[in-house]
Amino acid sequence: MTDEALRTSTRASGRAKGELAGARDVRFRSVGALAAGLFVGGAAIVSKALLNGLVAGDTGYILLMAAAVLAAWFGGAIGGITATVATVALNAAILVSPFDPANPDTRTEQVRLILFLLAGTGTALLVASRRASRDRLAEALDEVATLADEIEARDARIEVMLAASGTGFWEWDIQSGGLTWSDVIFEQHGLTPSAEPPSFDTYVETIHPDDREGFRQVIAAALDGGDAFSQEFRLIWPDGSIHWTHGAGRIFRDDDGRPTRVLGTGQDITQRRRVEAERDRLLAEERQAGEFREAFIDVISHELRTPITTILGLTLILARPGRTEDAASRTALLEDVRAESERLHRLVEDLLVLSRVERGRLSVDPEPIEPRRLIDRIVAQESVELPTLRITAQIEPDLPVVAGEETYVEQIVRNLLGNAAKYTPAGTAVTVDARRDGTGVAIRVSDDGPGIPDVSLARIFELFYRDPESARMVSGSGIGLFVCASLVEAMGGKIWARRRPEGGSEFGFTMRAIEVDEGDIGIPLSPLIRTAPES
Secondary structure, three states, rough: OOOHHHHHHHHHHHHHHHHHHHHHOOOOHHHHHHHHHHHHHHHHHOOOHHHHHHHHOOOOOOHHHHHHHHHHHHHEEEEHHHHHHHHHHHHHHHHOOOOOOOHHHHHHHHHHHHHHHHHHHHHHHHHHHHHHHHHHHHHHHHHHHHHHHHHHEEEEEEEHHHHHHHHHEEEOOOOOOOOOOOHHHHHHOOOOOOOOOHHHHHHHHHHHHHHHHHHHHHHHHHHHOEEEEEEEEEEEEOOOOOOEEEEEEEEEEEEOOEEEEEEEEEEEEHHHHHHHHHHHHHHHHHHHHHHHHHHHHHHHHHHHHHHHHHEEEEEEEHHHHOOOOOOOHHHHHHHHHHHHHHHHHHHEEEEEEEEHHHOOOOOOOOOOOOOHHHHHHHHHHHHHHOOOOEEEEOOOOOOOOOOEEEHHHHHHHHHHHHHHHHHHOOOOEEEEEEEEEEEEEEEEEOOOOOOOHHHHHHOOOOOOOOOOOOOOOOOOOOOOHHHHHHHHHHHHEEEEEEEEOOOEEEEEEEEEEEEOOHHHHHOOOOOOHHOOOOO
């Protein structure tokens, strides 16, 4: 079912109609054939008599034989035999002398009449038989023409239906590897319909590399024993664009079961795939939004309750007369309030980032940041806030200025340090390391604790994910590392987590280096970091 097959059926229909038109002429049935035979026989005798008079002699039986043939052609066997018998009888009665046994000429003429009767009858039967065969052929041609018309009408309907659905036909000759394509298949591959189709091997190379092997496997399975196949895969057009197509085919085999050719259809499903991808994206966003909402509820009901309850309890104690007259006790209680307030503040900051991510509004206005000053300040503050850790800083000299938002960078480093304090034993050594990384700066927070379990490395930055073993021993919301990853991505950097070969964990992220002047940030910079050094 290719365009070539459709054109062939159209030509066959035209030839059948032409042959049928040429085969149609006059036909007589029984009574008409008898009358036609008598008329033709009489006319032949009259014509012979006139010719005999003109030539003053006997013109023989040629004209009479022609009459028998003519009558047999239009009247069949009845007409031919009638014309033969009529010409013999009329010839004997009108043109031949009465029979005289003593006259040799009359005997000869009688023999000639008998021979003509036999020859004329035989010729009439042969012509009638030939005419009957021709009539049967005309009837067959009539049936062929009708069938061709029906096929053309069906094919026209199929073409209209396929064109409406964007489906084309193709054929693959397995022995030669040649392909035959309809115009629609050419268009589905970004080619001009008048072009020559590629070979099968060349065609396979136009399939997207990620789908190519799967396509080969489906074809091989069909050729090995299947009768049909169906596959959706991507094509790479000559202009480099990627389009989806749905190919389906049926295998045809010879008497020995060997595959000889494949007929199939192709349909462009790019738009459908795009709609499905958009639908999946919207569903994923809706699921994520639902997870965000669940997170807010969970954090508010659990994570926020603890610091708020603690702060409330401590303030009630401080408000009672005589309970906190001792300055040392009062200072200790106030320090607890401050620590819990700090914890609450950081949790709220994480929730704000989470909310912006949910709404797709997390953006960064890059500003120049001096990494050394920022990291030194964070380490100094967190060493006090996280007394269970031994925090040190290792900062490469001459670090360039980086682009980012200082509040976000501080939030990332504080979250990573807080994460280390939560999941490592007391006394764990933690190093905040900052050094060049290509054209940027890499900041790493490393510890000598138990390290990240291998099963959690791939999912450590997922929202709400917590290592199953650690989750049973340490409370948490599972949003801190997700917030870090979101902030790093918003600032154009990369974040990672890995197990250190010497033991412990490493969390790191990168920041883009920039060139700045003092006037750009309004503060004097160290002469060593006025501009980003060349990498």
